Amino acid sequence: MAKVDLDSFDRAILKALERNGRITVTELADTVGLSKTPCQIRMKRLESKGYIRGYAAIMDYGLLDTNHIAFVQVKLSDTRAAALAAFNAAVGNVSEIEECHMMAADFDYILKVRTRDIASYRAVLGETISELPYVASTSTFVCMEAVKEHGQVFED
Numbered sequence: 001m002a003k004v005d006l007d008s009f010d011r012a013i014l015k016a017l018e019r020n021g022r023i024t025v026t027e028l029a030d031t032v033g034l035s036k037t038p039c040q041i042r043m044k045r046l047e048s049k050g051y052i053r054g055y056a057a058i059m060d061y062g063l064l065d066t067n068h069i070a071f072v073q074v075k076l077s078d079t080r081a082a083a084l085a086a087f088n089a090a091v092g093n094v095s096e097i098e099e100c101h102m103m104a105a106d107f108d109y110i111l112k113v114r115t116r117d118i119a120s121y122r123a124v125l126g127e128t129i130s131e132l133p134y135v136a137s138t139s140t141f142v143c144m145e146a147v148k149e150h151g152q153v154f155e156d
Contacts, residue, residue: 003049006051009032009033009042010042010051012031012033013028013032013042013046014051016031017052017055018151021055022055028043058150058152061114066114066115066116067116068114068116068117068118068120068142068143069114069143069146070112070115070141070143071112071113071140071141071143072113072125072129072138073105073138073139073140074108074109074110074129074135074137074138075106075107075135075136075137076108076134076135077135083133083134087109087132087135090132090133091109091132094124094132096113096115096121096124096128097112097113097129098112098114099111099112113125121140125138125140
């Protein structure tokens with residue numbers, strides 16, 4: 001997709017949609033200071049140019065009983081293109097892996113893994129993540145509390 005220059009209205013639209021993807025066009029227009037039609041035209045342009053890739057629901061993971069988060073550093077035994085491609089493809093098939101990022105660090109990837117509890121995480125780590133292609137070692141960091149996630153700040 002070709003990049004387009006974004007002005008302050010475009011950026012305000014993106015920020016408002018990031019906070020609430022279900023906002024009506026009328027509410028969005030009021031929020032960013034445009035009338036409805038120009039706002040809708042800008043929104044459609046941002047979608048067609050790929051700035052807006054989709055809309056998603058933000059889940060309450062406590063209610064879904066998947067509130068345990070662990071971050072996993074993964075070091076691969078091989079980092080040539082074919083090995084990276086194999087690892088990337090395999091990660092896409094593991095539902096518990098919520099995010100996967102290739103890193104410029106002393107490890108190759110960091111994964112955000114969401115499970116029910118530490119026991120289920122341990123099973124996912126031992127039976128699934130450790131068996132992904134080219135995984136040489138892992139190191140786990142358990143999240144004690146989510147403070148900000150998906151752009152939302154959590155308050156007690």
